[in-house]
Amino acid sequence: MSASTMEAALLLAGVLFMLGLISVLIRRNIIFMLISVEIMLNAAGLAFIVAGSRWVQPDGQVMFIFILTMAAAEVSVGLALILQIYHQLKTLDSDAASFMKG
C-alpha cells in the first residue's frame, strides 16, 4: 500500500469522524445522536486499522476488536436509556431531557 493511499485512508477516518461530530452537534433527535456516536467510533477504529496496516502488525486490529466490543456495550446501554427517556418524557428530543431532577 503506497504512502498516498495511507494518507487518503487517514483522511477518510478524519472526514468520517468530523461528519459524526457535526451530526452530534446539529441533531436534536436522541437516536440520531447515538447513531452519530457509532459513526465516530467506527472512524476511530478505521484509523487504528490504517496504522496496523502501515506497520503490518496485528496490534491495530486488536484495538479495533476492543473498540467494537465497547461500541456494542455502549449501544445496548444507550438504547436502554433512550427507552427510559421516551417512557418518561414521551419525546425523543434531547432538549427535553436537559434537567436533572430525579
Added chain:
Amino acid sequence: MELTFYIAAAVAVLSTIMVITRYNIIHALLYLVVSFLAVAVVFFTLGAPFMAALEVIIYAGAIVVLIIFVIMMLNLTQEDVQREKEWLNPSIWVGPAILSAVLLAELVYIVAAGTPPQTEGAVVAVDAKLVGLSLFGPYILGVQLCGIMLTAGIVGAYHLGRQKKKVIHRFLQERSAAA
C-alpha cells in the same frame, strides 16, 4: 486495489453524509448500513479481512438491528399504512441500492481478479491467526477487561430497560382499600 479503495472511500463518505441529513430514522439506518459495508471494503483493501468480516457482522448486522428493534419498541404513533406506503417509494431505496451496487461490483471484481502477483508496495494482509495470537497473548488482560465491561453492559441494559412496576407499601394498600 487502490482504485477499489478510493471508490469505497467515496461511497463511505457519501452514505455518511446521507445518514446525517435524513429526517426519517429508518432511511438514515439504511444509509448507515451502506456506510458500514463501505468501511468494511476499505478494511479489506487495507489488508484486514478478518476485521472486514467483523465490521459486517457486528456493526452492519447486530448494532443496526438493535437500533431498529428499539425504534419498533418505541411504537411511534404517527406511522400508519399511508406512511408505510410512502416508505416503499423507489426514490427512497434507489440511493442505498446504487451505492450498495457499487460495492457489489467491487466485490465481484476482487473475486474475479483472483490473487494478484506480489509487487513492490502491495498490501500485506494481517490474517486472523496473527490477530488471535496477539489477542490472547500480550493483550489477554484487555480481553478480560472487555468481558467485565460486557457483563456490566448487560446488567446495566437490563436494569435501565426494565419497566418498573408501581409498588405500594402494604399499609398504603390497606388504606386505599379502606377508602
